[in-house]
Amino acid sequence: MAQTFTKSMARNIFYGGSVFFFLLFLALVFDTESGLPQSDNRAAITDDVARGKLVWEQNDCVGCHTLLGEGAYFAPELGNVYKRFGNSTDAIKAFIASRPKEGVPGRRSMPQFNLSEEDLNAVAEFLKYASEINTQNWPPSIQG
Amino acid sequence: MKYQSQAVAKPYFVAAIGLFVAQILFGLIMGLQYVIGDFLFPEIPFNVARMVHTNLLIVWILFGFMGAAYYLVPEESECELFSPKLALLMFWIFLAAGALTILGYLLVPYAALAELTGNSLLPTMGREFLEQPTITKIGIVIVALAFLFNIGMTVLKGRKTVITLVLLLGLTGLAVFFLFSFFNPDNLVKDKFYWWWVVHLWVEGVWELILGAILAFVLIKTTGVDREVIEKWLYVIIALALITGIIGTGHHYYWIGTPDYWQWWGSIFSAMEPLPFFMMTVFAFNMVNQRRRNHPNQAAVLWALGTAVMAFLGAGVWGFLHTLSPVNYYTHGTQITAAHGHMAFYGAYAMVVLTIISYAMPMLNGRTAANSGKSQVVEMWSFWLMTVSMVFITLFLTGAGVLQTYMQRYTDNPQPFMVVQGRLELFYWMREVAGLVFLVGAVLYIISFFVGGEEPEQA
Ligand code: HEM
Ligand code: HEM
Ligand SMILES: [Fe+2]
Numbered sequence: 001m002a003q004t005f006t007k008s009m010a011r012n013i014f015y016g017g018s019v020f021f022f023l024l025f026l027a028l029v030f031d032t033e034s035g036l037p038q039s040d041n042r043a044a045i046t047d048d049v050a051r052g053k054l055v056w057e058q059n060d061c062v063g064c065h066t067l068l069g070e071g072a073y074f075a076p077e078l079g080n081v082y083k084r085f086g087n088s089t090d091a092i093k094a095f096i097a098s099r100p101k102e103g104v105p106g107r108r109s110m111p112q113f114n115l116s117e118e119d120l121n122a123v124a125e126f127l128k129y130a131s132e133i134n135t136q137n138w139p140p141s142i143q144g
Numbered sequence: 145m146k147y148q149s150q151a152v153a154k155p156y157f158v159a160a161i162g163l164f165v166a167q168i169l170f171g172l173i174m175g176l177q178y179v180i181g182d183f184l185f186p187e188i189p190f191n192v193a194r195m196v197h198t199n200l201l202i203v204w205i206l207f208g209f210m211g212a213a214y215y216l217v218p219e220e221s222e223c224e225l226f227s228p229k230l231a232l233l234m235f236w237i238f239l240a241a242g243a244l245t246i247l248g249y250l251l252v253p254y255a256a257l258a259e260l261t262g263n264s265l266l267p268t269m270g271r272e273f274l275e276q277p278t279i280t281k282i283g284i285v286i287v288a289l290a291f292l293f294n295i296g297m298t299v300l301k302g303r304k305t306v307i308t309l310v311l312l313l314g315l316t317g318l319a320v321f322f323l324f325s326f327f328n329p330d331n332l333v334k335d336k337f338y339w340w341w342v343v344h345l346w347v348e349g350v351w352e353l354i355l356g357a358i359l360a361f362v363l364i365k366t367t368g369v370d371r372e373v374i375e376k377w378l379y380v381i382i383a384l385a386l387i388t389g390i391i392g393t394g395h396h397y398y399w400i401g402t403p404d405y406w407q408w409w410g411s412i413f414s415a416m417e418p419l420p421f422f423m424m425t426v427f428a429f430n431m432v433n434q435r436r437r438n439h440p441n442q443a444a445v446l447w448a449l450g451t452a453v454m455a456f457l458g459a460g461v462w463g464f465l466h467t468l469s470p471v472n473y474y475t476h477g478t479q480i481t482a483a484h485g486h487m488a489f490y491g492a493y494a495m496v497v498l499t500i501i502s503y504a505m506p507m508l509n510g511r512t513a514a515n516s517g518k519s520q521v522v523e524m525w526s527f528w529l530m531t532v533s534m535v536f537i538t539l540f541l542t543g544a545g546v547l548q549t550y551m552q553r554y555t556d557n558p559q560p561f562m563v564v565q566g567r568l569e570l571f572y573w574m575r576e577v578a579g580l581v582f583l584v585g586a587v588l589y590i591i592s593f594f595v596g597g598e599e600p601e602q603a
Pocket of ligand 3: 344348392393395396
């Protein structure tokens with residue numbers, strides 16, 4: 001680099017630039033926080049949904065599935081599974097409850113979690129809530 | 145080795161390499177499960193193998209960063225480490241906590257582990273990369289604080305260089321952003337929003353400072369180029385990294401329930417994120433071309449150059465590939481993401497740790513500067529085997545990802561996920577074969593340190 005561009009200039013760009021863009025980022029974050037109520041479907045977060053999120057986490061569903069496109073890529077996207085299953089929490093519950101303990105021979109398998117009726121219901125409600133978050137029309141197809 | 149206390153780096157490096165091999169083994173297990181769906185089911189379900197794979201990755205990289213700091217900070221500061229005893233104690237605590245956590249994943253069902261560790265008191269588990277029990281997370285924070293204290297005190301009492309300053313900034317940022325792993329609201333959108341403050345602001349933010357500092361250190365040592373020049377480059381690189389990378393976080397805020405303006409902010413800023421990686425490549429080659437001497441450890445120089453190139457390819461090129469929101473709309477959460485994740489993590493963070501180990505290990509083993517020529521030949525083989533097979537892993541996953549995107553999302557007649565996966569088997573088999581070659585490379589890396597012989601002449 002040319003001599004006219006000194007180390008202290010580089011240092012100042014680093015500190016000034018980082019601080020400036022971090023503050024700008026924070027401003028965007030504050031704005032996002034105030035806009036979220038319109039898109040994050042928070043009105044639907046009942047006790048059941050909150051419990052369903054915990055069931056989701058404590059069984060590490062995200063270790064095989066994506067949810068709104070984030071997670072693992074081994075099993076179907078579940079952010080829109082409620083819609084894929086014909087807007088039915090019962091279908092979701094039936095699917096989860098019917099997984100064979102020893103898996104499906106030769107096929108990628110989902111464990112049998114032996115969820116209680118409450119937990120099963122809660123996780124299905126959680127997936128319903130997730131499917132009604134405004135995701136700017138993502139995913140592009142119903143297949144997730 | 146100039147300072148005795150640098151020796152505490154050795155157990156950190158040894159542990160890092162050991163966990164690296166274990167990580168690869170679990171990768172290979174998952175690679176098989178991708179094609180033989182019920183392989184090891186229900187003993188090791190895919191999600192368990194995955195959390196072991198990714199958590200081992202993070203832990204060995206952290207071991208590598210800490211070892212790097214313990215090695216280079218005394219040398220830069222020109223004084224002994226503040227407390228080698230504390231460093232050793234933290235090593236054992238971190239290793240024990242890590243081992244217990246991994247055993248927990250493997251031995252009991254995840255839900256039982258959650259219950260056992262009281263997850264419902266402060267639920268933080270069950271999110272990607274943050275699967276650790278809350279108690280483990282608290283342990284990580286304690287180890288990180290003790291480590292920062294030790295390194296910080298050493299920097300304070302000795303010579304202050306740009307490298308130690310940048311390293312310390314990066315490590316502090318690492319600890320600070322990890323605190324967001326404790327924030328897990330019921331609101332899924334907010335959970336996801338702040339989850340990225342750990343993941344993205346690590347790998348595309350503060351970790352780049354650590355990467356730059358370690359690379360700059362190795363380049364100063366192996367090329368003898370004037371420190372002033374290298375420090376100026378370092379500032380420019382990390383300035384670009386943070387200026388683009390902080391708001392670049394927006395490339396994860398397109399489809400998770402956040403306002404649509406993130407598509408603009410995220411696309412524009414993250415499209416510039418390859419710049420610092422590009423600069424890093426130019427920097428590394430420039431420094432090696434302007435070298436004032438030929439360091440006897442040519443393997444370390446190869447690793448340093450390789451890091452710069454592969455980080456640019458994996459993070460810069462493969463990141464750019466899917467970062468613009470109209471593209472990401474189709475590729476989000478597909479094998480394209482996995483392709484990029486692999487090459488970026490390997491190219492930037494795995495390779496920089498392998499670089500500093502390659503540079504430091506001969507000295508830690510009592511040599512003056514380098515392993516024998518024979519040893520270095522083996523090590524260079526390991527470099528090429530791992531690097532080329534990682535390129536192939538990335539290409540196969542990219543092929544799979546393009547087809548997946550098309551068949552499942554782009555065509556007029558989208559097919560179900562499981563049907564599409566069935567059609568991609570060939571790609572997954574090829575990935576698995578490349579993964580086996582990668583394993584051979586990693587084993588050769590270890591073997592190279594046991595190949596004896598005279599040190600090459602200092603040229
Ligand atoms: C060499 C053989 C390897 C194989 C067969 C392998 C295989 C896999 C598989 C199957 C996944 C899960 C993908 C999914 O969610 O469906 C994964 C995830 C991951 N692996 Fe590997 N892996 C290997 C080596 C590595 C190495 C060397 C690194 C880094 C240095 C690495 C870093 C990662 C990361 C970061 C993820 C998470 C990716 C994401 O969420 O997008 N892997 N790996
Ligand atoms: C060394 C630096 C980097 C590393 C280690 C890295 C690693 C990763 C990993 C592991 C993921 C998957 C996260 C998940 O599981 O959800 C990811 C996602 C992503 N990365 Fe990077 N990355 C790096 C740099 C970059 C850069 C520079 C760009 C842009 C130019 C970029 C663009 C993206 C995008 C757009 C995604 C989201 C993919 C999706 O929508 O599924 N990354 N990265
Ligand atoms: Fe990112």
